C-alpha cells in the first residue's frame with residue numbers, strides 16, 4: 496500500500512478494490528488504489544490522478560473490460576485505472592464519403608461501438624459485434640476475429656501519458672502485430688481516451704446480418720461461463736485449442752478452474768477459482784502440449800499484479 500491519501504479532489508479513488516469485480520474471469524486480488532474513469536468526466540480527473548501517481552512514484556496499470564487479463568491473487572501494486580464509458584456515443588465525419596471517420600471514447604464497449612457504426616451504414620467493424628471489452632482494450636490488444644482486426648480500421652487516438660500530458664498517437668506509433676501493440680507491451684505508456692477509426696460505407700441491413708452471423712457463431716463455439724477468452728496464442732499453422740484437446744485435456748480441472756469442455760483454449764471459472772488455479776491449469780496444458788507435440792504455447796492472456804515469487808519465476812518467458 497502506498498503512503499498518504501490521493502491529493503486530487505476531482506477523482507474518486509478507492510483503496511483496496513478487489514479486481515475480481517473488474518475482470519471477466521472474476522479472478523484477482525485488490526488494487527492498492529482504483530479509479531474508474533469515463534467520457535463523462537473528461538480527461539482532467541485522469542490527468543490529475545496520473546500526475547499524483549507520477550509525483551508519488553506510484554505504479555500505474557490501465558484496464559478496460561478486464562476481458563484479456565489474469566490478475567494475481569496478491570492484487571496489483573499502485574493505481575489501477577479502469578476506463579469505462581457505458582453508452583456508445585459516436586461522432587461521424589463524412590467529409591470524405593468513401594472513408595468516413597468515427598470518433599468514440601476508449602471506454603465504450605467495443606461491441607456497442609461496432610454495432611452503432613453498422614447501424615449508421617459504416618462498414619469494417621462487424622467482426623467486433625459480440626466481442627467482450629472496450630474500444631481502448633481492442634486498440635491496445637489489436638483485437639480481431641473472422642479475418643478482421645483493429646489495426647485495419649484504427650486511425651489515431653489521444654493517449655494521456657503517465658506524466659499527465661496528452662499526445663496523439665497514429666497507426667505507425669502503435670507497432671501493431673498479431674494481437675499486439677506498443678501500448679500492450681508497455682513501450683508506449685499511457686491511457687487511451689478518444690479513439691478515431693476510418694471505416695467505409697455499407698448497407699446497414701447487410702452489416703447487421705453479417706454481425707449477427709458472427710455473434711451467433713461466437714455463442715455456439717465459445718463457452719458462456721466466466722473466462723478471459725483464448726488463454727494461448729495459436730502457434731503458426733495450428734490452433735492452441737486443437738492441441739490441448741488432442742492431449743485429452745477438455746474438462747481438466749484444478750481447484751475451480753477448468754479447461755472448457757466447449758473450447759479447449761478457454762479456461763473457465765467454475766465459481767471461486769483463484770488466479771493460481773487458472774495458472775496451474777494453463778501450465779499443465781503447456782506441459783502436455785510440449786511433451787506430446789514439441790510446441791511451446793505462449794500465453795495470450797496478460798498476467799498482471801503481484802505473483803508469488805515461485806509463480807513469477809516459472810512464467811517469465
Ligand SMILES: Cc1cc2nc3c(=O)[nH]c(=O)nc-3n(C[C@H](O)[C@H](O)[C@H](O)COP(=O)(O)OP(=O)(O)OC[C@H]3O[C@@H](n4cnc5c(N)ncnc54)[C@H](O)[C@@H]3O)c2cc1C
Pocket residue numbers: 519556557558559560561562563564578601602626627628629630631632633634635636637638639640674678679685686687688717722723724725797
Ligand atoms: C469470451 C471471450 C471471447 C473473446 N474473444 C476474442 C476474440 O475473438 N478476439 C480477440 O482479439 N480477443 C478476444 N477476447 C479477448 C478480449 O475480449 C479482447 O482482447 C479485448 O479487446 C480486450 O479489451 P478489454 O477492454 O477487456 O481490455 P483489458 O483486458 O482490460 O486490457 C487489455 C490490454 O489493453 C490495455 N488497455 C485497456 N484499455 C486501455 C486504455 N483505455 N488505454 C490504454 N490501454 C488500455 C490494458 O492495459 C491491457 O494491456 C475474448 C475474451 C473473452 C472473455
